[in-house]
Amino acid sequence: MSDAKSRSHKAQKVIDRMGQKLSRQIAGSMIACVHCGMCIDSCHYVLANPGDPTYAPPYKADKIRKLFKKHFDWTGRVAPWWVKAGSVYTDEDLQELKDVVFGMCTNCRRCSLNCPMGVDFATFNRMARGLLVSVGVMPEGVAVVSKDQWETGNQMGVLKEDYLETIEWMEEEMRDELEDPDAKIPIDNPDCEVIYSINPREVKYDPRTIADAAKVFHAAGESWTMPSEGWDMTNFGLFSGDDDLGASVAKRLYEKVIELRGKRLVISECGHGLRSTQCEAPNWAKFDVPFEMESSVFTMLRYIKEGRIKVDKSRNPKPVTYHDSCNLARSCGVTEEPRELLHLVCEDFREMYPNRAENYCCTGGGGAMSMSEYTPRRLKSGVVKANQLKDTGAEVVVTSCHNCVDGLTDVIRHYELNMEVTQLVNLVANALVIEEKVAVPVERVPEVAVADLPLAGRRLVVADDEPDQVEFLAAVLEDNGATVFRAGTGDEALELVRREKPDLLTLDLSMPGRDVGEVFEMLRTELAFEDLKVCVITGRPELRRLIYDRSVRRPEGYLDKPVSEESLILNVRKILELAHEHETVG
Amino acid sequence: MSNLLHFSEHTLQEIALTFMALVYVTRITWFLRRFKAGTERQAPSGSPQTTKAKGVLYSWANVAMPWAMESTRSRPFMYVQFVVFHLGVTAAIALSFVIPYGAELLDSQLVVLLFQVIIGAACAVGVVRMIRRVSNPYIRAISSPDDYFSVALLTVWFFFAVLAAPNSTAMGEWHLLTYFLLTAFFLVYVPFSKISHYLYYPFTRYYFGKSMGYRGVYPLRGG
Incomplete structure (x- = not known):
């Protein structure tokens, strides 16, 4: 049987597509490594696992390099054992490769900068990720996030209405804080100097950063706007190695800036967002970007240097x-x-x-x-x-x-x-x-009455099977005035919701007993719980399908663990306050 | 000089060198034709102090700047080994031309001593490198037969180069003959082994430096 015939369909595709992905830079990195070992302890995985050579960058790189040697290089074809050339044959081989390229390297590029030969392992590790993704072999979390970004245009599946509501909410917060009715977060204003793009994480967990950036733009008197769509500057294509996804995501953003006739795209503080949007995506998308781009760090620094904002x-x-x-x-x-x-x-x-x-x-x-x-x-x-x-x-x-x-x-x-x-x-x-704010002397910090706490009068059920997590969430919520009931299983959560009729349930997706998806569906279909708000809090994003694939109303909130106090309170308040506003309007 | 030694010093070397050159030309042609260089559409980013050209120069010069990389800065002994080993390779190759075409140079005891010291030191480094490759679990795990053989080949070649440096047949011709046979084998084997890394080094460093310079990373800033 020939070499190709003994290979699984997926493994054959990986080999075929590798040939198309090999640029001169990558091929050079494949050939030039001399196994000198100089890069080995530049890797944090190596330092944290002394004595385990499987984390060494050249060891990991050789898992990919062996394919190049076997299928594209001379010596490897003639005498594979001599240069450790090899191939992938089965789907299990691909799973093993997945474990290396996704699970043992963060593509941080520290080894690349420490290689005397200029071997850029991070770049061809990304290529290997892309090859595996192209045949559906990837960690489930990568699949979930990629799907979200393909479908919704942002990697956390934030719906347009949630995005706009959050901005509206932050605008109100900023207005109250500055006591300035003119303070605004403009949406889709054409011909602005600055189009500000953000990370969906800011909408979900950290909306304070949106309000803070808005304060800076407002104080600087900037002509700026945020887009209503194509606002996500993150790009999971960089991580998954999927150039098509990378190109598609970035083009949404570029095209929106062009549509709004923005002069400059300012990218909020995000490492991979800046790298993808500014450096990589024009190549992935084969798109000549006609406007300037910069990190908001540069923008803020310029405002201070030009005297447009003052800081203390x-x-x-x-x-x-x-x-x-x-x-x-x-x-x-x-x-x-x-x-x-x-x-x-x-x-x-x-x-x-x-x-x-x-x-x-x-x-x-x-x-x-x-x-x-x-x-x-x-x-x-x-x-x-x-x-x-x-x-x-x-x-x-x-x-x-x-x-x-x-x-x-x-x-x-x-x-x-x-x-x-x-x-x-x-x-x-x-x-x-x-x-205006400096002119008002602050003499003392008034004590906060319980009734003034942001969650005063609210009843919440916290459902999680980790006792530490339950205590943490409950303590934070109680400190902010809520009455909290604790559940450790789906059945307990169901029982508590029926008995205590809370305003909101925080729901872990992985709990013993009754399937959480089933619990969620029961809560959504029982008329008595029509007003119940649900915020999913999980450390296993791949389980989201338990909830989101059901044909019932989606949860009002979603948080990935670990959850900070600030993001928990902000999100719970957002869910409850928006619900209250809707009730009032209705 | 025996006919065999004369053949080994001249005809054999010329055949081996021609073969190596042909394989190198084929190899570089394959590398440049088969693999397309990526293009960069984005505007240059980062500090205005960094450009493509500066990035490439910095990247190429990296080999002579042990302070620029943590990996070389933190291992001065390894860096010294690297320098000595590669000087040894250069000297041993030069010797293979000096003996047949400029033997009068070796009339100077100082020149002979210089060759022997440089190549002898490289030979010692070769031994140290072989011990490291066998004893260090990390290096052992990443080593292929080619890695071991290449180090061993060079170390043995250095040893005979030290013996051949005086270009004397007073003790017989075996050491000169072995040196030239090994040189010929070395020239034929190199294009198929990791020893040919120097052929690709300018390319990998060029492209890495170009990209890093264009994106504002090279030359490294601050610190």
């Missing part, structure tokens, strides 16, 4: 450190501007070592946060980052990347570091000097 660094007195995102530092060269900005808006900045292009990955890069099956491995590799963070002595770690926010939050919680994570936009907004 004493408003950010806590010691802060800066985590360089891999995509920003090693693929976009953005290292000095964030530091310049930090020096302007913070009193006590402490450098992290190593830093800039030599910084270690947050552990959440390359889409790792969506691959829950690799979470234990990822958290173990986080010890490198945890030690770096601890050594700074800072209380706050600042990063210009949403992925890093989640990755760092996870590391900080896992290694109990007692630090908080924030972004530059939050610090700049906090340091903003707005004349």
